[in-house]
Structure formats: C-alpha cells, structure tokens
Amino acid sequence: MTIGAGPRGPGVLVIEPMGNAGRFLVEAAGRLGLPLYAATRKDIHDGYPDRLRSALAGVCATDLTDTPRALADMEAFCRQHAIAGIAACFELFTPLAAQLAQRVGLPGNDPLLARAARNKILMGEAFAAAGIPAPRWTVVHDGAEAHRAARSRGLGWPLVVKPAEQGGSWGVSVVDGPDRLASAVGAARQYTYAHPHGLKLDARALVQEYIPGAEYSCETVVADGVAYPLPVVRKDTTEGRYRIETGHTCPSGLSAPLARRVQHTAARAALAVGVRNGIAHTELKIPPGTATPYVIETGARLPGDNLCEIIEAATGVNEAVAYLQAVLGRVPDTVASATDAATIRFLLPEHGGVLRQVFIPQTPGTHSELHLRPGDTVPEPADSACRIGHVVARAETVEQARGLADQVAARSRVEVG
Template sequence: MTFSTGPRGPGVLVIEPMGNAGRFLVEAADRLGVRLYAATHKDVHDGYPDWLRTALAGVCATDLTDVPRALGDMAAFCREHAVAGIAACFELFTPLAALLARRVGLPGNDPRLAHAARNKIRMGEAFAADAIPAPRWAVVHDAAEAHRVARERPDGLGWPLVVKPAEQGGSWGVSVVDGPDRLGDAVDAARRYTRAQPHGLALDPRVLLQEYVAGEEYSCDTVVASGVAYPLPVVRKDTTGGRYRVETGHTCPSGLPAPVAAQVRHTAARAALAVGVRNGIAHTEVKIPPGTGTPYVIETGARLPGDNLCEVVEAATGVSEAVAHLRAVLGLVPDTVPRRADAAAIRFLLPEHGGVLRRVDIPDLPGTHGEVHLRPGDAVPEPADSTCRIGHVVARAKTPDRAGALADRVVARSRVEVG
C-alpha cells in the first residue's frame, strides 16, 4: 500500500504510530520535512484516524507479531522507499525496531538489550547489571507461588507489595497490595493480559512482585544519539493512592531542587543506556523515597512518553521531544536545549466509579485547553488503569505551582456525570 509521496525529505519508518505520541511524531515530521511511513497490520491501518492516515507517505502492511516476516517485509519496504530512520512508538515493538535498524544498517538501539525496555523482568536484570537503584523483585507464575515467595523469600520484599504484569503499560494489571489477603486477586489481575491489542501480540504471562518504593514520583525523558545521552527536564507525576495507581497529572518543571533534579536526569540517562537505547528516546519513571535524594527507577520505555507529555514539556521548555527523537533516529544531533523557562501541567478527569458517561463539560479558562476522551453514552471503566480517563486539561503559566493550580481549577469546575 503506498499513498501520496509527501515532502521529499528523509523518510522515517514508524513501527505502529497509533497511540498518544503518534500525533506528536506527525507534527514533528511536518516541521522537519520528514516523510513518515508506518509499519502496521492492514486491519489496524483500517482503523487509523484521518489525521494519521493522511499524514503518512506510505504504509508497510505486515504482521508485526510474526518477527521474521515483519523484518523481511519492513527491510524490503525500507529499501524501496529509501528510508533513513526507524522509530518505534508503541512500547511492545521497540525490540522489533532495534532488530530492523540493525538489519538495514540504520541508527538504532542495541538489539541484545532492547527486550529489557519491553519486559520488566529483563529490565530488572539490566538495572541490576548496571547497579541502577530500582525496587527489588521476584518473578512468579501464579497466586500460589506468589504466596510462597511473599512468605519465604529470605531477603523479604515486605508489605505493601506491587504486583504487575511482566509486559504491559498504562498501569493495566498493576496493583499495590497491603497484605496476603489480596495477593491472589492481584496476581490473577496481572495475568489477565495474555495478548496486547490491537495486534494480538502474545505477552509474557509471568508476574512481578516488587518491593514498594515510597515517595514522590517523577519522570524524565532522555534522547540518545550515537550512544550519547541528552536528558530532558524532569516532570512531576501525580497518581491516585491506594490499590490502583492511575496518573492524575504531570507538571513541568518538577519543582525539585536543582541538585535532586540533576540526580534524576543522571539516573534516567543511565536507565535508558542500561536497556540498550543508543539512537532514540526513553521515558523513565522514578520515585524518590523521603529523606534519601536517591531516585529509584520504576521503569523505562524506549519510546516517546504518553499522557500528552510531549505537549507539556514543549509548552514549558520549547523542546520538542518528537523532533529530537526523529533527529536521533536519523543519526543527527538532537536539539534539547530549553528555549524558555515557563511551566505547564496536565490533569486528567477520572471517574469516581465505572458506569456510562452521561455528561462531560470542561470549562475554557484563559491559559488552558481541555480535551474529552470519552463521549456521553460511552462505557467508563472502573478507575483501575488509564483507560478510565474521561478527558484532560493542559494549563500553561510562569511557574509549575501556578500551572498546576490553574489546571486543578479547571478540573474542579468541570462537570462529569457517570451513571
């Protein structure tokens, strides 16, 4: 399938551009004069929104779950269209992007380590190998084994424990468990995801039990070009408390004292390199236990961030992560120098419970804009993971406190009715 040829700049093949960061990649490609191609399944392409379909210079239709076939199809496509860069957008395909880049001789990540950016068990091993502070963990296959490990493990993970699938995102199947009573249910919930849609990719069915890391949470993205890491500003992340940790918002800059922010950036860059990122971008999440100043890495993904963080970071700093990512995969030096010192915050509208959306109304306040994700009549999932979000608000201001307060005010004045 090939559509219009578009601008005649260098071509970048994106392995599945569907997802939150896809629109930022499209915008960035437009700014850079890059021809953007997608590798996807024909059925998935049929469901692409118009803005994505029309932005693409061409589509490599293949089966991304069949690695030998996908590599063969995409390599032939790269040759035919003189593709000069490979980018993954969807976390689960980041190892495939590394393999393709190696195969066609383009800048990419280290294929020997790339699986560590997809699979949290391999990630734990990669962090341990590089002595990166991270929660202790154990792997279990079912609830009975989880009970045994929680009881008997000599170094003890303690309570609460975090239970999560080996491969998944969006907080799906992640829960914080206070004691043995809920452990079985949590393991079953983490094991529920055996395939990732929309491609039906088979997932590692194993479950991680992780030591709970207390403290505030932050994220920091790192652009890596030819193995050189360029960490971006730190973003503060807010989540719900309790059993399910769903993001409620992000704020940039983080408000951390400069030396602690520098420590987060340094650790995030180390985490990106530990999972094999060499030409691309990584999104790293950390928690800082009170009184330690030491960031513990919760996870890192070899992809652009979700949650409209590209928009938040650019509004605050003037740095386009998507432009930097495209430049890195093309083997060019990324521009990560902040152009301004403003602030921006995003807040998500979450329901108190699941049901059917009856009404959603986000007021327009100066310096803010809102977007609804669900429409009246849509089913609203229980607030257990990111699929329950009804909408979001982005606010810009001169300081992170003001940006956060402004976004909070819009959320407080929004009307959400779930029946």
C-alpha cells in the same frame, strides 16, 4: 505490500504510529520536513484517524506479530523508499525497531538488549547488572508462589504486583496485605495478547518491593550512544490499590541538584536497556528523606499522556523532534528555550458505568479535550483506560499552572450512571 504514494525518501519509518505519541511524531516530521512512513497491519491502517492517514507518505502493510515476515517486508520497504531512520511508537514494538535498524544498517538500539525495555523481568535484570537503584522483585506464576516470595524475600508490605509486559497501569496493584495477593496476581496475569495487533505477551507477573515517595518521569534521548537528558516532570497518581496518573507538571519542582540526579539515573536506565539511537521514558520515585531516585520502569519510546505537549509548553524542547533527529543519527536539539510551566490533569470517574454528562469549563490559559463522550462505557478506575478527559494549563510558574489546572478540574462535572 505498499499502500499510498511512491518513493519520496529519505524519510523515517515508524513502527505503528497509532497512539498518543504518534500525533507528536507526525507534527515533528512536518517541522523537520521529513516524509513519515508507517509499518502496520492493513485493517489497523484502515481505522486510522484521517489526520494520521493523510500525514503519512506511505505505509508498509505487514503482520508486526510475525517477526521474520515483518522484518522481511519492512526491509524491502526501507530499500524501496530510501528510509533513513527507524522509529518505534508502541513500547511493545521497540525490540522489533532495533532488529530492523540493525538489519538495514541504520542507527538504532542494541537488539540484544532491546527486549529489556519492554519486559519488566529482563528490565529488572538489566538494572541489577548496571547497579541502578530499583525495587527488589521476583517472578511469580500464581498466588501461592507470591505468598512464598513475599515471606522469603522479605519484601515487606505494601508490595506491588504487575504484569511482565503491559503499560498504562493495566494489571498493576499495590497490595497492603496477604489477603489480596492472589487476586492481584490473577489481575496481573490476565493479559496474554496485546490489542490491536494481537501480539503475544509474556503473561508472567512480578512481585516488587514498594518504593514510597513522590514520583517523577524523565526522558533521555540518546544519539550514537551519547545520552542527552530532557526535562524532569512531576507525576501525580491516585493512592491506594490502583495507581493511575492524575496529572503531570513540568518543571518538576525539584531542586536543581536533585533534578540532575533524576536525569542522570534516567540516562543510566536508558543505556542499561540498550538505547543507543533513540529515546527512553523513565519513571522514578524518590523515597522521603533521601536523594536517591529509584527507577520504577523505562521504555524505549516517547512518553504518552501528552507529555510531549507539556514539556514543549514549559521548556520549548520538542521531544519528538529530538527523537527523530536521534534515529537519523543527528545530534538532537535538547536545549531549553523557555522557563515556563505546564500541567496536565486527567478527569477520572469515581466508578465505572455509562457516561451521562461531562462538562469542563473554559478558562484562559487552559484547554481541554474529552476522551469519552456521553453514552460511552466508562471502565472501573483501575487503570488509565477510565480517563474521561484532560485539561492542560500553561503559566509562568509551577504553582500557577498547577493551580489553574486544579481549578478547572474542581469545576468540571462528570456524571457516570
């Protein structure tokens, strides 16, 4: 079924543009003069923000959880609208995008490997096969199995328990001893279907070796199998059991050789999970005293957390434009045109409850956005769903950008009752 305007191609079909990076894809399509089409479910489209709905040239309404039906509906839509590129936005639909691209003969990722970019068990196997530095891991179904694995695999403490298929740190725990292992496995296995499409998830859990050190992220855009590295970003997280991003800064502050190593490892990770015409967001940690980036995960999608905005503010590179170019089979524009800095800081609550008040001061060089409003329920700070808002700071240097963002965060007031 088609909602909205008739054929206007050639354009790009985005499989579920709702979510953080969708906004950047819409802007990028505007800059490239490309019609952008969406594949989604009708009731989900009905709930799109006006800005997203009005930006779309047309919508393929289907059931994305029913793969044969979704592929048939989207294939017909692609032919009708002269679609020239397939993009994914939600990580969970990146394998579907690869299958569709192959079926309609458009540039795309390797459909045989694409599931490894969504499922951390297959991802671990792909990294091991490619010899990419990554934490050691094992699959577990319950607490008893996790105890046996922790002993027999010599993973040491702390260790990390996480769901095979999830994001946003949902269900991820850093466990410092045997007492909390069983409850961490329960938390990792609680997700059986993903909101809002109701996509069935692999509900197995992984127990992973803990990699110490600072954390970074790096996108790689790949066009016709050629990897183009994008800027490295420093990622800050909470400490302790739940690791939630508290902010990101670009550039990363790493020395040029180490940043190149991060880019190289991220590119290897992207290629290992079959990214051929697309983009990958890779997260890495560098253990103290080493120059070896370990890959924590990669996803065949644009980054979340407004990273597109941070990277463009710092370097002039628009990752969403580069992604659209790659899915169209064009050479992506990845050359930096600026040497500035940008930081995003998230406002997190100390505990869950109801948001009573929130105040973020206005400071030159910064802008802020609220994610929750007074009266909204604030989830416990166990994953990224608890974010109350964020501030973005732009400056000439990393120190200035971080300092400005920290200043605004320190002067912000969040009251949760």
